[in-house]
Amino acid sequence: MNTIERFNKNVMGTYGRFDLVLEHGEKCTAVSEDDKKYIDFGSGIGTNSLGFCDTEWVDAVCTQAKNIQHTSNYYYTKVQADFANKLCGLTGYSKMFFGNSGAEANECAIKLARKYSFDKYGADAERNIIITLQNSFHGRTMATLSATGQDVFHNYFFPFLPGFVNVEANNIEDLKNKLHEYEGKICAVMFEFIQGEGGVIPLEQSFVDAIFDECQKRDILTIGDEVQTGVGRTGKLLASEHYGKKPDITTLAKGLAGGVPIGVCLANERCCDVLTKGTHGSTFGGNPISCAGGNAVLNKVSAPGFLDEVLKKGDYIREKLSEIPEVQDVDGLGLMIGVRLKTKKAADMCKACLDNNLLVLTAKDKLRFLPPLTIRYDEIDKGMEILKNVLK
Ligand SMILES: *Cc1c(COP(=O)(O)O)cnc(C)c1O
Secondary structure, three states, X not given: OOHHHHHHHHOOOOOOOOOOOEEEEEEOEEEEOOOOEEEEOOHHHHOOOOOEOOHHHHHXXXXXXXXXXXXXXXXXXXXXXXXXXXXXXXXXOOEEEEEXXXXXXXXXXXHHHHHHHHHHHOHHHOOOEEEEEEOOOOOOOHHHHHHOEOHHHOOOOOOOOOOEEEEOOOOHHHHHHHXXXXXXXXXXXXXXXXXXXXXXXXXXXXXHHHHHHHHHHXXXXXXXXXXXXXXXXXXXXXXXXXXXOOOOEEXXXXXXXXXXXXXXXXXXXXXXXXXXXXXXXXXXXXXXXXXXXXHHHHHHHOOOOXXXXXXXXXXXXXXXXXXXXXXXXXXEEOOEEEEEXXXXXXXXHHHHHHHOOEEOEEEXXXXXXXXXXOOOHHHHHHHHHHHHHHOO
16 A cells, blocks of 8 residues: 555545645755655645744754653743743733644633633623634634634534624624624634635725724724734734734744644733633643744744845735736735636646646635745746746
């Protein structure tokens, strides 16, 4: 049996995978078991933010693995303190919680928001509703699935968690109506600044302004899910910076540790002490190897000029895309790019790209690119040349 047959024999079929076995990688090139090379415009859905096996990242992770790989949360480690200091320093948040994934980061945000209202208004107030947006994506656990505003995900697993109300993205009237309808019962509004899985759709500034204004008036917490948009992906450390806003809570994961599992929930002064001893936890949360990877990522991303370069590369790709006749329009910010095609199906083109040695993603009916933030111009050129030929 080959690798794919052996894999499928014993792994649940929860994903639609391509028939490609990746064996190793370097920078923006992945190499398959049969020694074919692929330019990577997906970075493992935005996780390999520094590409494959970045030298400093590998050093940080390997050194940590040789020192101490895990301690549990009975104890402290320096690498965790370094990471937390660095991340809070860079983002301006007061405190963070360590988890292992985007869903876990969002679970923490949901629990935090509910306890904030519970502590302040009491159990009888039942101030526990969280407004989320239609077409959002917040994860695959039962709570984050309940938060996710896409009907396709709301099947099979009934009953879902109560206490989530959906508002249409960019519809201020709908937002105000729901806030009014559930007046006094809402503890938080949770949203992605750019809906990633939903099709790379940015929120409008006026809608974001309305969320913050309305929440401010009512002592409702704002939660920015930056699991996909965070850590430099959009050319700012946080996508919220593009909007000039700072949610009370921001969640990060995907690219934060360069391809090892991590998820964090950041909270500002207003709510950073809500989750007290015993109210939340995660065995692997704060894993030292992940933190070492995270430190390597934060060092690179916060280096002078790095984020400007991400913006420039994003502009460069957009310029190249505008020369392809099959491209209808392009959305997103920085190196988070959604491409709507005129006549061809995104899923078919994703496969065609792969057949021509380019790894890309889809989001709904669009092609999606989340290349490593460290991608070089010659690598972009190679990838765009393949794309151009595929879309001919
Ligand atoms: C990927 C993603 C998640 C879920 O992250 P996991 O690590 O898969 O749990 C949550 N929110 C957003 C915006 C995402 O893009």
